[in-house]
Amino acid sequence: MALDKPQVVQMLRTMILIREFDERAIQLRVAGKIYGAVHPYVGQEAIAVGVCSNLTVSDRVTSTHRGHGHCIAKGADIRRMMAELFGRVDGYCKGKGGSMHIADFAVGMLGANGIVGGGLPIACGAALAAQLEGKGDVTVCFFGDGAAAEGEFHEALNIASVWKLPIVFVCENNQYAANNAVAVQHPGVDIAAHAGAYHMPGVIVDGNDVLEVHTATGEAVVRARRGDGPSLLECKTYRWHFHAMRNTPPAETRASDEILSWKARDPIARLEQHGLERGVLSAAEIGTIRERVKSDLEAAVAFAEQSPFPDPKDLLVDMFAD
Numbered sequence: 607m608a609l610d611k612p613q614v615v616q617m618l619r620t621m622i623l624i625r626e627f628d629e630r631a632i633q634l635r636v637a638g639k640i641y642g643a644v645h646p647y648v649g650q651e652a653i654a655v656g657v658c659s660n661l662t663v664s665d666r667v668t669s670t671h672r673g674h675g676h677c678i679a680k681g682a683d684i685r686r687m688m689a690e691l692f693g694r695v696d697g698y699c700k701g702k703g704g705s706m707h708i709a710d711f712a713v714g715m716l717g718a719n720g721i722v723g724g725g726l727p728i729a730c731g732a733a734l735a736a737q738l739e740g741k742g743d744v745t746v747c748f749f750g751d752g753a754a755a756e757g758e759f760h761e762a763l764n765i766a767s768v769w770k771l772p773i774v775f776v777c778e779n780n781q782y783a784a785n786n787a788v789a790v791q792h793p794g795v796d797i798a799a800h801a802g803a804y805h806m807p808g809v810i811v812d813g814n815d816v817l818e819v820h821t822a823t824g825e826a827v828v829r830a831r832r833g834d835g836p837s838l839l840e841c842k843t844y845r846w847h848f849h850a851m852r853n854t855p856p857a858e859t860r861a862s863d864e865i866l867s868w869k870a871r872d873p874i875a876r877l878e879q880h881g882l883e884r885g886v887l888s889a890a891e892i893g894t895i896r897e898r899v900k901s902d903l904e905a906a907v908a909f910a911e912q913s914p915f916p917d918p919k920d921l922l923v924d925m926f927a928d
């Protein structure tokens with residue numbers, strides 16, 4: 607069923623916000639205003655938005671080191687996210703966690719995660735909790751193609767299948783794990799092919815098409831809510847920028863036309879085109895969405911800048927459980 611206008615507007619706005627948040631984060635990092643590693647999600651926005659547009663606030667997600675897009679799509683507050691990147695007390699971890707540790711349980715965001723594959727067992731635990739609670743909530747587990755080469759990937763798929771956990775595994779295959787192209791990490795081309803071994807549906811999705819991601823996730827979420835167990839979606843996409851703040855892999859090792867061919871499939875431009883062709887968006891409305899995103903982001907940066915640094919005497923506060 608075609609999405610209605612408010613849904614298209616909401617998706618487009620969220621995708622633009624995710625992109626602009628990370629482009630701004632790169633600028634701020636280069637300018638030395640924020641600290642630590644930033645792993646940009648630019649180019650992958652259709653996945654977070656297409657997936658999370660099927661979720662309610664009580665559904666949970668686990669994220670990765672490249673987590674800003676998941677946080678925004680699940681409803682986290684960009685002011686507190688930005689304050690965290692600035693290392694300030696109003697950040698999600700009071701400025702002591704940084705980009706890779708943003709969590710907001712109030713909106714079901716169980717946390718970004720610096721450990722590759724670390725979200726997979728956490729997602730199984732969250733899905734088991736949801737199964738025991740019996741309210742029909744699902745858990746989505748985002749992870750990369752590199753994480754699919756970790757043992758935790760197989761353990762998680764196995765236990766989720768055996769226990770029919772209400773979980774959707776979403777592999778964001780952005781073609782690289784740091785320096786390594788997907789072909790050198792995996793013997794087969796498709797991560798989704800592993801699903802058959804664990805007796806669950808495995809679906810390959812165009813990860814640069816938010817509508818396709820939305821539909822495929824919708825089917826997996828219905829299956830999970832019904833009690834029929836997990837699914838694996840492999841979203842084929844591309845990481846436009848470097849891995850973290852270093853140029854990895856060096857631009858010259860990527861085939862010269864590779865980046866260009868993926869940029870021609872820009873997920874935001876494709877949704878704009880879809881909206882214009884269907885007559886549910888006008889160029890003026892797109893301009894207004896972009897302006898609004900810009901002012902919201904500047905407000906987030908201003909909020910972060912006025913927030914104080916944590917007091918050094920609080921260095922160990924919140925580090926250990928009582």
Ligand SMILES: Cc1ncc(C[n+]2csc(CCOP(=O)(O)OP(=O)(O)O)c2C)c(N)n1
Binds near residue numbers: 723
């Ligand atoms: C267990 C573990 N091994 C290695 C690393 C170092 N590391 C950080 S990100 C990364 C690549 C991850 O690739 P992928 O899962 O495909 O995610 P992407 O960065 O492409 O989004 C590696 C190897 C780590 N953080 N944790």
